[in-house]
Amino acid sequence: MNRLSETTRKIQYHVRRERASGISMRYRLFGFLFVLVLTLLSFVFIILLLTGTFTAGLREAEGFYSNEFKRISSAVEKEYGHVSASAVSLSSSLSQSMERFLSEKGLSTADLPEAPEVLEELLDREFDRLLFSLEKTGASGAFIVLDATVNKQAEAAEFSRAGLYLKNMEPNIISSAPPDVTILRGFPDIARDRGYSLHAQWDMEFMIDSPSHFFLPFEKAKEKPRPLSRLYYWSGAVTLPKTSEDAMLCIVPLIDSSGNIFGVCGYEVSAMLFKLKFIPDSSAYQRIFCMLAPIEDSVLRVGSALFSGNYDAFGVSGDKKPLIIKNRGRLLYSYEQQNGLSLAGLHKEIRLYPEDSAFAEEHFAVGILMPQEDLGRRLAWMNIRLIVLCALFLLAGTAASVFIGNKYMNPIMKGLNAIGSQDIDSIARTNITEIDEIIGQIKARRTGKAPLPDDIFTDFIGRVKTLTPTEKMIFRYYLEGKSNGEILELMYISANTLKTHNNHIYTKLNVSSRNELSLYISLMEKSGRLSELN
Amino acid sequence: MMKVRALCLMLIFLILLCSVGCSTKTVLNPKSPVTLTMWHNYGGQMKNLMDEMIDEFNRTVGTEKGIIISVTSISGSSALHDKLISAAFGDPGAPELPDLAVVYPKTALKLVEKDLLVDLSGRFTEEELSAYVPRFVEEGRLKGGLFVFPIAKSTEALFVNKSIFDRFAADTGSTYDELSTFEGIMRTADKYHEWSEGKAFYMPDSVFNMAIIGMNQLGEDFVQNNGLNTAGRVYKKIWDTYFLSAVKGSTAIFDGYSTDLFKTGDIVCSTGSTAGVLFYPSTVTYADNTKENAEYAILPYPVFEGGRKVALQRGSGMCVVKSDEQKEIAAAIFLKWFTAPEQNLHFTASSGYLPVTEKAFGDSMSKQMEGISEENIKKLLGTIMVMQEDYDFFIPPLTDNYDELQKGYEARLKKAAKAAKAEFDALDEAADKSAALETLSRSMYEDFIK
Numbered sequence: 001m002n003r004l005s006e007t008t009r010k011i012q013y014h015v016r017r018e019r020a021s022g023i024s025m026r027y028r029l030f031g032f033l034f035v036l037v038l039t040l041l042s043f044v045f046i047i048l049l050l051t052g053t054f055t056a057g058l059r060e061a062e063g064f065y066s067n068e069f070k071r072i073s074s075a076v077e078k079e080y081g082h083v084s085a086s087a088v089s090l091s092s093s094l095s096q097s098m099e100r101f102l103s104e105k106g107l108s109t110a111d112l113p114e115a116p117e118v119l120e121e122l123l124d125r126e127f128d129r130l131l132f133s134l135e136k137t138g139a140s141g142a143f144i145v146l147d148a149t150v151n152k153q154a155e156a157a158e159f160s161r162a163g164l165y166l167k168n169m170e171p172n173i174i175s176s177a178p179p180d181v182t183i184l185r186g187f188p189d190i191a192r193d194r195g196y197s198l199h200a201q202w203d204m205e206f207m208i209d210s211p212s213h214f215f216l217p218f219e220k221a222k223e224k225p226r227p228l229s230r231l232y233y234w235s236g237a238v239t240l241p242k243t244s245e246d247a248m249l250c251i252v253p254l255i256d257s258s259g260n261i262f263g264v265c266g267y268e269v270s271a272m273l274f275k276l277k278f279i280p281d282s283s284a285y286q287r288i289f290c291m292l293a294p295i296e297d298s299v300l301r302v303g304s305a306l307f308s309g310n311y312d313a314f315g316v317s318g319d320k321k322p323l324i325i326k327n328r329g330r331l332l333y334s335y336e337q338q339n340g341l342s343l344a345g346l347h348k349e350i351r352l353y354p355e356d357s358a359f360a361e362e363h364f365a366v367g368i369l370m371p372q373e374d375l376g377r378r379l380a381w382m383n384i385r386l387i388v389l390c391a392l393f394l395l396a397g398t399a400a401s402v403f404i405g406n407k408y409m410n411p412i413m414k415g416l417n418a419i420g421s422q423d424i425d426s427i428a429r430t431n432i433t434e435i436d437e438i439i440g441q442i443k444a445r446r447t448g449k450a451p452l453p454d455d456i457f458t459d460f461i462g463r464v465k466t467l468t469p470t471e472k473m474i475f476r477y478y479l480e481g482k483s484n485g486e487i488l489e490l491m492y493i494s495a496n497t498l499k500t501h502n503n504h505i506y507t508k509l510n511v512s513s514r515n516e517l518s519l520y521i522s523l524m525e526k527s528g529r530l531s532e533l534n
Numbered sequence: 535m536m537k538v539r540a541l542c543l544m545l546i547f548l549i550l551l552c553s554v555g556c557s558t559k560t561v562l563n564p565k566s567p568v569t570l571t572m573w574h575n576y577g578g579q580m581k582n583l584m585d586e587m588i589d590e591f592n593r594t595v596g597t598e599k600g601i602i603i604s605v606t607s608i609s610g611s612s613a614l615h616d617k618l619i620s621a622a623f624g625d626p627g628a629p630e631l632p633d634l635a636v637v638y639p640k641t642a643l644k645l646v647e648k649d650l651l652v653d654l655s656g657r658f659t660e661e662e663l664s665a666y667v668p669r670f671v672e673e674g675r676l677k678g679g680l681f682v683f684p685i686a687k688s689t690e691a692l693f694v695n696k697s698i699f700d701r702f703a704a705d706t707g708s709t710y711d712e713l714s715t716f717e718g719i720m721r722t723a724d725k726y727h728e729w730s731e732g733k734a735f736y737m738p739d740s741v742f743n744m745a746i747i748g749m750n751q752l753g754e755d756f757v758q759n760n761g762l763n764t765a766g767r768v769y770k771k772i773w774d775t776y777f778l779s780a781v782k783g784s785t786a787i788f789d790g791y792s793t794d795l796f797k798t799g800d801i802v803c804s805t806g807s808t809a810g811v812l813f814y815p816s817t818v819t820y821a822d823n824t825k826e827n828a829e830y831a832i833l834p835y836p837v838f839e840g841g842r843k844v845a846l847q848r849g850s851g852m853c854v855v856k857s858d859e860q861k862e863i864a865a866a867i868f869l870k871w872f873t874a875p876e877q878n879l880h881f882t883a884s885s886g887y888l889p890v891t892e893k894a895f896g897d898s899m900s901k902q903m904e905g906i907s908e909e910n911i912k913k914l915l916g917t918i919m920v921m922q923e924d925y926d927f928f929i930p931p932l933t934d935n936y937d938e939l940q941k942g943y944e945a946r947l948k949k950a951a952k953a954a955k956a957e958f959d960a961l962d963e964a965a966d967k968s969a970a971l972e973t974l975s976r977s978m979y980e981d982f983i984k
Binding site: 149150151154155157160169170180188192195197198200201202203204205244245272275276282286287310311312377 | 565566567568569571577578579581582589592602604606607608609610613617789790791793794797798813815819822823824825
């Protein structure tokens with residue numbers, strides 16, 4: 001505190017001293033340059049404000065988010081639409097082909113549960129169709145589940161269903177090499193005869209006890225006849241029994257020409273396929289991710305969602321509790337999980353079913369989200385960067401003002417000091433015209449040469465006579481060496497009036513400044529003609 | 535004047551630092567995390583373990599330092615190799631290389647030749663590296679640099695479906711001791727073939743590994759001068775051991791992994807990687823969809839009679855693809871975390887891989903075994919500890935054409951065995967099968983070594 005008041009006192013002292021002795025040229029020049037820097041900076045600031053640079057981060061985020069959101073949500077909608085349509089088409093062709101095969105054997109689809117001996121051959125014949133449709137659709141898996149089992153006496157046979165499940169292990173790779181397909185469910189010889197491996201989690205049949213997603217569309221089809229396009233069903237992300245990867249399944253019933261429902265077929269979109277296919281651009285926000293989740297009453301079911309992007313917010317939080325949609329801010333929605341996880345982003349419901357579908361009541365939403373803190377941090381960072389740059393500019397401008405002021409003033413001060421010194425003859429040229437001229441005149445006078453011809457003095461004396469009485473009074477005060485302040489006090493006039501008089505005096509006497517006027521007076525004094533001025 | 539000049543220089547430096555600092559990426563920042571993509575081959579049950587460990591890293595060290603590990607591919611070793619090579623060579627449709635990948639040295643070698651991998655010796659101090667089992671580190675040194683970092687190693691062992699074998703042994707008097715040599719396995723296989731009315735007993739996951747280790751056990755090198763040493767008496771012994779059994783049908787000739795055949799009870803015994811232990815099914819599913827629980831005996835790798843105890847050291851590890859300083863630092867932090875004894879033991883104790891640090895390999899491992907719930911892994915680690923004492927471990931030579939030699943050998947040998955088996959099966963009942971078998975084997979061998 002003491003130190004502060006000491007510093008303040010010092011500053012006040014310097015200010016008072018400067019006021020008393022007038023402001024030096026050096027400070028005036030610095031002041032001029034500093035004002036110039038401030039003006040430029042203000043100009044830049046106004047431009048930034050007018051062009052909305054300070055809010056550009058927000059607009060950029062808005063633009064980025066809405067563009068990215070549109071891109072991803074339309075890609076998801078398109079992809080899921082494509083898979084749904086392909087599943088309906090697959091069901092139709094499989095139903096016809098299987099019905100034809102069974103009729104060749106003198107059987108109908110209704111006989112399947114009682115004819116386990118035909119199951120392997122039936123599925124074997126459909127292998128190529130299923131494989132082709134899998135490759136064409138670009139899904140990560142394709143399956144057929146029949147409402148029959150190979151052995152009704154086997155343990156848990158009531159939940160066991162024969163079928164075929166092909167998994168494409170690299171569904172997102174376009175390559176000239178054949179797809180890396182393994183058999184997740186099905187008769188082993190179907191795989192071995194064709195040189196395919198059994199999946200690490202292979203089983204011969206499907207277990208449909210839990211979850212029974214496979215037979216939801218089956219049940220719906222039994223309730224009421226509907227076209228296949230109104231019967232397909234999308235499960236949320238599920239981990240099938242005895243497997244380890246989450247996947248969404250598009251399931252369509254298999255219905256023969258008499259309306260008998262004898263199984264289901266469809267496609268799988270695995271967590272890895274979704275992750276690789278719908279990657280949001282993470283160049284601006286590292287922790288951005290996309291989510292496709294069932295939505296119910298402003299709640300996103302994270303536990304049944306698939307994710308893409310590099311950041312697994314729920315893996316990191318270790319919690320897949322539902323995500324509650326909070327209010328929408330100026331730009332984004334905020335989302336909260338019970339454990340305190342707070343996210344920001346956009347979401348919208350996508351249409352997976354036609355309006356009159358048996359599953360029209362089930363809704364899914366695509367969202368692009370990120371941790372709430374990331375958004376604010378980026379916006380703040382962008383403005384901090386601008387402010388820091390402005391501050392650096394001001395600092396650099398101040399330093400430049402000091403530097404230029406010194407650079408400019410040093411030779412002038414050197415010249416003026418030399419004029420004041422006794423040894424004026426030894427002064428070299430300063431290369432400043434005005435100073436060199438003054439030095440020249442002084443030198444000339446010292447060497448006895450009249451610095452100016454007499455007629456110039458006569459002319460000057462004549463001009464003095466043209467002054468008005470007030471101007472003459474002021475001029476006399478100048479002759480007496482009075483300062484402006486003293487003159488103001490002596491004459492009871494304002495500074496402006498004095499300034500006006502000074503201008504008139506300078507014009508009439510043909511001088512440009514008080515310095516020049518003083519020079520004339522000094523020269524006339526030395527020439528012994530000063531008395532003529534009174 | 536000098537002060538002013540110094541001030542100006544400082545300001546210019548500050549401005550440059552600010553502008554440069556905004557663009558270069560050298561320091562990790564928890565508020566702006568860096569994402570490392572990873573490809574690995576830990577599928578099936580091991581996927582869950584890998585997911586769990588990566589989540590743990592992302593939640594702890596990753597959050598603290600600003601690193602996110604994102605797995606973008608899980609493929610089998612062979613598919614992963616193909617994918618990495620196609621990405622490295624920029625094949626049409628190939629994905630971008632990841633930042634981290636699990637590779638075998640043969641794959642890494644090709645990537646090193648294209649100058650795509652980071653030499654990790656620059657990211658670890660000598661002291662840090664000295665904590666790892668030296669032979670594991672050495673295996674990752676290629677072309678003068680450490681390019682494959684050991685994260686978990688494996689060897690080969692003998693896997694036996696104990697449930698079926700015990701039933702068979704009770705009827706025939708066969709013992710596990712007989713399975714300690716390849717010749718004993720083939721004799722047992724013949725007995726089983728007869729007992730089971732035509733089923734195969736054994737299958738080596740890799741006939742190439744059987745040959746390269748067999749030759750080493752018997753004192754010779756299989757790979758010589760970028761070719762295969764198949765002409766001598768020693769190799770003929772290995773040929774006969776496998777080929778005769780395969781033609782008779784006692785040993786399965788199959789293009790996939792032996793675990794596929796275990797799933798359906800089509801074989802009882804195989805030699806395969808210890809890393810595959812979780813792929814051995816816990817149930818056998820028969821053609822009528824009845825199931826039988828499968829317990830396993832896991833025994834040391836068999837030895838050819840008269841040979842030394844030698845087993846293969848399989849060397850997948852993690853490589854780091856060149857990118858920028860920030861990612862490379864982040865990758866090194868992940869590798870240090872993943873191979874720290876605590877994580878390494880957790881990973882190995884849940885997967886059947888060998889730990890890679892001396893500390894994890896020593897006392898900690900026996901202590902860890904007590905807490906393992908997975909019975910097969912417990913058995914496997916017991917066997918590995920025995921092998922660690924009794925066996926020498928062989929690291930395959932890293933010749934440029936090693937991969938081609940392996941693939942070519944396996945394809946040609948299986949093709950010859952299938953052809954011979956078809957011929958043998960076609961013989962009528964009255965034929966002298968033993969003589970026919972000898973003749974078939976000899977003629978096929980002569981063709982094979984041409």
